[in-house]
Amino acid sequence: MIGFDYTKATSAQAAISAVNKDASALFIAGGTNLVDLMKRGVMNPQKLIDINALPLKTIEQKGNTIHIGALAINSEVAEHEIIKKHLPLLSQAFKAGASAQIRNMATVGGNMMQRTRCGYFYDTAMPCNKREPGSGCGALQGYNRMYAIFGTSDKCIAVHPSDMCVALAALDAVVLVTGPKGPRKILFTDFHRLPGNNPEKDNNLTRGELITGIEVPINAAFAQHSLYTKIRDRISYAFALVSVAAALDMKGKTIQSARLAMGGVAHKPWRLTAAENFLKGKEATVANFQQAASLVMKEAKSYGHNDFKLTLTPNTIVHTLKTVAGI
């Protein structure tokens, strides 16, 4: 860890301005990922702007939308009455992630900003295009068991590690951001990027921009039939091999509409749009679920140690849909 300056911001504007004018400055909130990265020498900001005092912690219902402040604590969001009632999928996703200690310190904004846990990214002796553009990708021919099967490039095959983000992607959330040029909204599914030729960029924030909150539309039908499935080596404190967030709007046995997203399979939460479109108006049957899953798998590519995901992915999709639909 290099020496760094540390200041506590008293306003969003001050925080934004400090980060905007200094390329080596970063926001810090819970620090549950950033501090690790600094200790490992993966990220070396010379200045940390602590934003924990900013008034961005509220969780409230505004009409047909749930508003969650960027500094809301993961465990508090998971247990909040409003969230458990209207967005049970999100509550489940939070609880599937990390450990109790981490959930108690991590913020919503930080959960979105957390970086991949790729071993080559973390090991400064290893080639990693995300950490050092142009140095190569150690995972491509390396130990790539926990790696992506969708949306990869030959520069990077890392996955985004978050569970919360998978649920938010499925639930059509919107990210509220403010920056030097003022406030804007970003569709959650447009927030994180695919690696392409610039894996060093995890998301579409521009310099100095600060996440202030999330808005999630309320949908009673989805709330009634939703499930987050996380398949992993251990029952706790382990990242997903694959995970599925599913929500179905059901009328009897017919699916009026579906929301599906996956974790553990791509550089960003992987929305299963083709499957959603296929299931619209279809009956909830195993055959239909299997067909939906096979549509998803058309673009899948595996890298050796993660070949098993080609089977685990469609199986988990079908299993989750069956459970949600109650068949």
Place this chain on the structure above:
Amino acid sequence: MEKLFFDTAMPIGDEDRVDGKAKVTGIAKYSAEYDLANLTYGVLAGSNITKGTITAIDTKSAEKAPGVLAVITHLNAPKLPAFAEDAKPPYRGLKIFNDNVIHFNGQPVALIIADSFERASHAASLIKAQYNKEAHHTDLTEAIKSGKPLEGQRYNVNTRGEADAWKNAAVKVEGTYTMPIEVHLPMELHSTTVRWESDNKLTVWDKTQGVKDTQRSIMQAFGLEEKNVQVNAQFVGGGFGSALRTWPHVIAAVMGAKQVGRPLKLVLTRPQMFTLVGYRPAAIQKIALGATTDGKLTGMFHEASAITSNYEEFTENVVGMTRILYACPNVTTQYKVFPLDVSTPTWMRGPGEATGSFPLECAMDELAYALNLDPIELRLRNYAETDPQTSKPYSSKFLKEAYQ
């Protein structure tokens, strides 16, 4: 003089655990918790390559970093007579800082000594080594295909009765069982604190499972007399075998304390606990069992392939259980060890037997399934009333009772 545990008045009362109160209240110290006057802190920097040689090592930035007192590398480390090629006895283990050869990834290439742990850690990150990198081999599967196992009597095929008897059995099972490296990872990080009392006398607080062994190792490495080497280890925060021998960091700590003329504390980092204090070696094992339709074993075959480092031959009794556990007249075993570009493995809880029992017991369960027999019943039917190797009676054996 440091008060030993039993010198301290402890209200023991009715407790069964004499050390219980000390442990739960934090009075019991880990080896890294001894604060000496004028203490310095040592951190090891490791190699970034797996095999090759150091062609250059830049320690200037580290030396200039705040609080740094010294940096020791193969370029300036004292040459220990014990490390010489013709030393008697020949030195066993990694000769730390003795030359520029890299045997495994993470091998210590420098010891940084500073006035705080954080400053030493930071300075360690400033060490820049250049290497002549050579092709490395760390994969056991690949070694089995194209490498050469070590030679020697302990690696010979051992056959009792008929070698291929299992092949002619009415019911057979066979399989290949793979086990990765298992690391001890005890709660307590390995650490060594050293204080030289004079030119040839020192006191050490070490995380060790054997103070006499650590004492002997330091005596040998530095040519010291027994009465001048005191090693203290009041409590061990989990060893499981990882502290049964004196590892290179201990020697480095002793070197470092002498170099700076002050007491030195060297604590391994958690990642270093994966490579610098041994581990249970990986193994790939082929096993085959043959039995009659009533479940009497007629033949057993067990071939185990394990790993060691390229600079030390580590062996353990992997296939012994297969020869003695069940009454079977025809048993063939072979143990093979492949040297790889890794650090030396070591004993870990149930060394050898744990490794070998895994495929044996799995295969017995598979055999029970193939025979449609209860797995315990299968074992009872093959219970050895006398030692299968010698036919001698056991002095005592309660395995049957344990099964039941």
